[in-house]
Amino acid sequence: MAKKIALLQGNEACAYGALYAGCRFFGGYPITPSTEVAEVMAKELPKNGGKFIQMEDEIAAIASVLGASLTGAKALTASSGPGISLKQELIGYACIAEIPCVIVNVMRGGPSTGMPTGPSQSDIMQARWGTHGDHAAIAVAPASCQEIFSETVRAFNLAETYRMPVQVLLDEINGHMRERIELPEPGDLEIIDRQTPPVSPDQYLPYDPSFGDIPPLAAFGSGYRFHVTGLNKAADGFPTTKAKLVDAEERRQLRKVEANRELIEKNEEHMIEDAEIVIVAIGTISRSARNAVNQLREQGMKVGLFRPITLWPFPERRIAELAGQAKAMIIPEMNLGQMILEVERIVKGACDLHGIGRVDGEPITPSQIMEKIKEVC
Amino acid sequence: MSFDYDKYLRPGKLPHIWCPGCGHGIILKGLLRAIDACELNKDNTAIVSGIGCASRLPGYVDFNTLHTAHGRAAAFATGIKMAKPEMNVLVVGGDGDGVAIGGNHFIHACRRNIDMTYVICNNFIYGMTGGQFSPCTPTGDRASTTPYGNPDPVFDISQLAIGAGATFVARSTSFHAAQIDKLIAEGIRHKGMAVIEILDDCPTTYGRRNKFRSVVDMMKRFKEQAVPVAKAEKMSKEELDSKIVTGILHREERPEYCEQYAQVVKTARSL
Ligand SMILES: Cc1ncc(C[n+]2csc(CCOP(=O)(O)OP(=O)(O)O)c2C)c(N)n1
Ligand code: SF4
Numbered sequence: 259m260a261k262k263i264a265l266l267q268g269n270e271a272c273a274y275g276a277l278y279a280g281c282r283f284f285g286g287y288p289i290t291p292s293t294e295v296a297e298v299m300a301k302e303l304p305k306n307g308g309k310f311i312q313m314e315d316e317i318a319a320i321a322s323v324l325g326a327s328l329t330g331a332k333a334l335t336a337s338s339g340p341g342i343s344l345k346q347e348l349i350g351y352a353c354i355a356e357i358p359c360v361i362v363n364v365m366r367g368g369p370s371t372g373m374p375t376g377p378s379q380s381d382i383m384q385a386r387w388g389t390h391g392d393h394a395a396i397a398v399a400p401a402s403c404q405e406i407f408s409e410t411v412r413a414f415n416l417a418e419t420y421r422m423p424v425q426v427l428l429d430e431i432n433g434h435m436r437e438r439i440e441l442p443e444p445g446d447l448e449i450i451d452r453q454t455p456p457v458s459p460d461q462y463l464p465y466d467p468s469f470g471d472i473p474p475l476a477a478f479g480s481g482y483r484f485h486v487t488g489l490n491k492a493a494d495g496f497p498t499t500k501a502k503l504v505d506a507e508e509r510r511q512l513r514k515v516e517a518n519r520e521l522i523e524k525n526e527e528h529m530i531e532d533a534e535i536v537i538v539a540i541g542t543i544s545r546s547a548r549n550a551v552n553q554l555r556e557q558g559m560k561v562g563l564f565r566p567i568t569l570w571p572f573p574e575r576r577i578a579e580l581a582g583q584a585k586a587m588i589i590p591e592m593n594l595g596q597m598i599l600e601v602e603r604i605v606k607g608a609c610d611l612h613g614i615g616r617v618d619g620e621p622i623t624p625s626q627i628m629e630k631i632k633e634v635c
Numbered sequence: 636m637s638f639d640y641d642k643y644l645r646p647g648k649l650p651h652i653w654c655p656g657c658g659h660g661i662i663l664k665g666l667l668r669a670i671d672a673c674e675l676n677k678d679n680t681a682i683v684s685g686i687g688c689a690s691r692l693p694g695y696v697d698f699n700t701l702h703t704a705h706g707r708a709a710a711f712a713t714g715i716k717m718a719k720p721e722m723n724v725l726v727v728g729g730d731g732d733g734v735a736i737g738g739n740h741f742i743h744a745c746r747r748n749i750d751m752t753y754v755i756c757n758n759f760i761y762g763m764t765g766g767q768f769s770p771c772t773p774t775g776d777r778a779s780t781t782p783y784g785n786p787d788p789v790f791d792i793s794q795l796a797i798g799a800g801a802t803f804v805a806r807s808t809s810f811h812a813a814q815i816d817k818l819i820a821e822g823i824r825h826k827g828m829a830v831i832e833i834l835d836d837c838p839t840t841y842g843r844r845n846k847f848r849s850v851v852d853m854m855k856r857f858k859e860q861a862v863p864v865a866k867a868e869k870m871s872k873e874e875l876d877s878k879i880v881t882g883i884l885h886r887e888e889r890p891e892y893c894e895q896y897a898q899v900v901k902t903a904r905s906l
C-alpha cells in the first residue's frame with residue numbers, strides 16, 4: 259500500500275510523532291522556535307481523546323505534564339532557551355520521582371533571551387547536566403523531519419521503558435524546515451506502553467528494587483495508593499535520610515541508563531569503515547557534515563561521519579573504537595565547544611581533535627568543515 | 636463517638652515532623668473529617684502539596700499523594716485534574732509555598748476555576764526554613780530575615796483568591812477547629828476552584844519572635860480577632876482593621892475548567 263506522504267515542518271513532525279506514540283497530554287507555554295509543537299497539539303489532541311493546556315509559564319507546563327503522567331497519560335512539553343532553563347528543577351523532579359515524560363527542546367542561541375530566531379546546539383551539556391544533583395539522562399538528537407517523527411516516538415518509548423524524562427533536541431533549523439515525510443501507518447513503528455504493576459495494591463511499592471532497576475509505575479486513580487516525593491526516598495516512596503537506602507536508590511537510578519546503554523544508544527555511520535578523519539556531528543550540523551564527507555570522498559580523502567542519534571548517554575564505546583582507527587576527529591557544533599569536551603574525555607589523546615564552533619546564528623556549512631579538515635589534516 | 640482518624644492515616648507514618656503546638660496538625664484533622672463527610676473514595680482522591688512544613692501533610696494520609704516542588708503544587712494538580720477529571724483533587728500547602736514562589740500558579744488555578752480544593756495553611760512565616768518572612772508576615776513583625784521589623788506589606792490570601800477568580804473562598808483559624816472541617820467540606824462539594832485559608836500557628840519560628848510567647852497566646856488572638864462574615868458585614872472598615880473575617884467569604888457559579896475543555900473536545904470532534 260502506498261504510504262501517506264506529507265510535507266511537514268520539523269516541529270510539526272515532532273507533534274505528529276508524539277500523537278503516533280500515544281501522547282495524550284500536552285502542557286506548554288509559547289516560545290520561539292518551539293511553538294508549532296504546541297499549536298499542532300492544541301489542534302489535534304482534543305480530537306484524539308487527549309488534553310492540551312497552555313499553562314502560565316514553563317515551570318507550570320512541566321508540572322502539569324508530570325501530574326498528568328502520574329495518572330498514566332503519556333505526556334509532552336516543548337520549549338526552548340529560557341523556557342528550558344525554567345524547567346530544570348522539575349526535570350530533576352521527574353528524574354528522582356521517576357515519572358516518564360518527553361521534553362522537546364528546540365534549541366536557540368543564548369544565554370538568556372539570546373537569539374530567539376537563530377539556531378543553536380548550545381544545550382548539549384544542559385541536556386545532560388541542566389538540573390542539579392546526580393541523575394541519569396537520555397536525549398535524542400534527530401536530523402531530518404522524518405527522523406524527528408520517529409525519534410519522538412522512540413523518546414516516548416524510552417521514557418516509558420526507563421521511567422524517566424527524555425529530551426528531544428531539535429534546533430531552529432530542523433524545527434522549522436519543511437521536508438517530505440512518509441507518515442508511518444499504525445504498527446509500522448514500535449510503541450511501548452507503560453508497564454502496570456504485576457502485584458496487587460497491598461503489595462505494591464513504587465520503587466521496589468525486587469522488580470529490578472526499573473520498578474513499574476502505577477497510575478494515580480487506579481487503586482494503587484502511593485506517595486511521590488522529590489526528597490530522597492526509600493523503596494516505599496517515603497522520604498528517608500538513611501545513608502544506605504539513599505545510596506541504593508541513587509545508584510539504581512543511574513544504573514537504569516548505564517546498564518542499558520546498548521539498548522538506548524543509536525548512531526549512524528556514514529563512510530566510516532576506512533575513515534582516517536571522522537566527523538562527529540549531531541542534528542542539523544550532521545547534514546552539513548555528510549555533505550562535506552561526500553565532497554571530500556570525491557577528492558579522494560578518507561573522511562567519514564559518526565552521528566550520535568542518541569546524544570545522551572553519549573556513545574562512549576564506539577567513539578573510543580573510532581579514536582583507535584582515526585588520525586583525527588572533527589567536531590562541528592553550533593556552540594563554542596561542548597560535545598568536543600565529551601569526545602576528549604573518551605578519546606584521551608588517542609587521536610587529534612579539532613572543533614568547529616559557531617554561535618552567530620548561522621549554521622556551520624559544508625565548506626567550513628572542508629576548510630577545517632584541509633587546514634588541520 | 637469520636638472520629639476514627641486511623642481510617643485515613645497511613646500506618647506507621649506517625650509521629651509527624653511538626654513541632655509541639657504547630658497548627659498544621661489541627662488542619663490535618665479537619666481535612667480528614669471533611670474528606671470523610673464528603674465520602675471521598677481514597678483510590679479516587681489525590682492530595683498534592685508543595686514544599687514546607689504544611690506540605691508534609693500528604694505523606695501521612697492514605698490517598699494518591701504527591702509532594703511536589705516548592706510552589707508548584709497547583710500546577711501539578713492541574714495536570715492531574717485535566718488528565719483525569721473524575722478524580723477528586725486537593726492541594727495543601729503553606730503561605731510561602733502558595734502565594735510567594737507559587738503565587739503565579741495559585742492565581743491561574745483560581746482564574747481557570749478548575750475543580751480542586753486548595754487548603755492553604757497560613758502561619759505568616761516560612762516555618763520549614765527557620766522563620767524567614769513570607770508575603771503574609773504582618774508588616775513590622777520579626778522574622779529571621781527582618782531583624783529590624785518587616786518592611787513589606789501583606790498579602791491577603793483570600794482576597795487574592797477572590798480577585799483571581801476562585802469561585803469558593805473561605806477563611807478560618809486553627810483555633811476554630813470545629814469550623815475548619817465544615818469549610819473544607821463545603822469547598823470539596825463546590826464545583827470549581829475552592830480556596831480555604833486557615834490561619835495557623837508556628838510557635839517555633841513566628842510566635843517566639845513576636846508577641847506570642849505561647850501557643851495559647853496565639854490561639855487567644857485568633858479567638859479574639861475572629862469575626863464571622865455575617866457580623867463583619869455590619870461593621871465599618873475601621874472596626875474590621877485588626878479583625879480576621881471568618882467563614883465563607885465568596886461563592887459564585889462559573890463554568891468549571893475541565894467542563895469547558897470538554898466543550899473544546901466536542902467542537903474539535905464536530906469539525
Ligand atoms: C525552589 C526552592 N526554594 C526554596 C526552598 C526552601 N524552602 C523550603 S520550605 C520553604 C518555605 C516554606 O514556607 P511555607 O510554604 O509558608 O510553609 P511552612 O513551612 O510555613 O508550613 C522554603 C523557602 C525550596 N525547597 N525550594
Ligand atoms: S517550624 Fe513552625 S510550621 Fe514548621 S512544624 Fe514547627 S511549628 Fe509547625
Ligand SMILES: [Mg+2]
Nearest residue numbers: 729730760762
Ligand atoms: Mg508558612
